[in-house]
Amino acid sequence: MTTVAPDTGVGPLLRDWRRQRRVSQLELALRADSSARHISFIETGRARPSEEMVLRLAEHLDVPVRERNALLLSAGYAPRYAETMLDDPSMGALHEGINQLLLGYEPYPALVVDGRYDVVAANRGIAMLLEGVPDRLLTPPLNAMRLTLHPSGLAPRIRNLREWRGHLLHQMERQLALARSDSLRELYEEVAAYPVPASADGRTGRVPGSVPHFALPLEIEHEGRVLSFLSSISTFNTPMDVTVAELAIETFLPADPATVAYLRSLAA
Incomplete structure (x- = not known):
């Protein structure tokens, strides 16, 4: 871009x-x-x-x-900010830092996406959530929005899909208001047109006996269990490169003790 x-x-x-x-x-x-x-x-x-x-x-x-x-x-001036490819040797320190961050967050899921929500890096927690997703959706470049909302992706397993879908689409709308990107607009129109599985009707995502949430959780099924996560997104302060400015690190914090215990048991 x-x-x-x-x-x-x-x-x-x-x-x-x-x-x-x-x-x-x-x-x-x-x-x-x-x-x-x-x-x-x-x-x-x-x-x-x-x-x-x-x-x-x-x-x-x-x-x-x-x-x-x-x-x-x-205004007639040259661009001030470079746009360096992520595989450029000058990005080596950035790659190392990101990989250390993702590894240190395990067993909890974490990933890094670019300005079009293509996955740049992810840890084993994300790989665990993607188990069972068809190979055709896992062909690089992986797109986080497509993987999440596609009817053959994670969507059928998300217990509070209507709420989570609304959150993701609103997030994309806010970004579109800031970025004049045809490719991002095309992605938005694609994922917004995905049908919502009938199984999502009437499901609120609240697991019986779960603790109250202070933010909208992602409630997702995995091997017969319902895991609950709170999402947090971080970006780089004072970026001097377009590529770095558009990177976002998303981490998923377990929202209840049962999710913590299950993920730790997998790691053990």
Whole structure:
């Protein structure tokens, strides 16, 4: 996925980001040490912002790194952030760190996905959950959304599928609001169109005797047991590379003592 300069100028793009963030011209000007008049001139094309001003405004509007490159291109400047392939030798330390993190989280499931939810790395906890998934869905590149929501994937085993599906689709919608990605839009339309198995009707996901949850759990069946997990997603702070900026580490924390005991018994 490469950064392409949009057809419109940088002014309308910055205006769209400002409105999306629900920030007034005056508020943005105060944050960026500028004036509302100058912000207005930039947005209407009456003034060309410097490269430093484009980056400053993008930072205060929390624009994703890939889209910051697009803003720079629209303003007539070269992209600031590289997009390094994950198999590049310079990414060796990143790979080592990720692998150590995933290994250290075992026996609990954890994985790393890119900006399109393709699986970059996963541990044995994830492999355990994927047992029984057809080989055609496990052909690289594995896609986390497709594996989870496909009728032949994990979907029939998820006890609270309607709730979990709604959570995942909403997550993708939020990302689409930030990233102008045709491939991500195509993936969203694909997984949103998957039928919900009839077996999901009327199932709430609450296991009898389970403890109350402070967040929506993933309730999934595995070998006759119902395992319960809470999902947490982490990203890299202050990324200077588009690829790194779009990586997300998702860990699944057991949500009840029974899940903890079962996973530890497998590890033993």
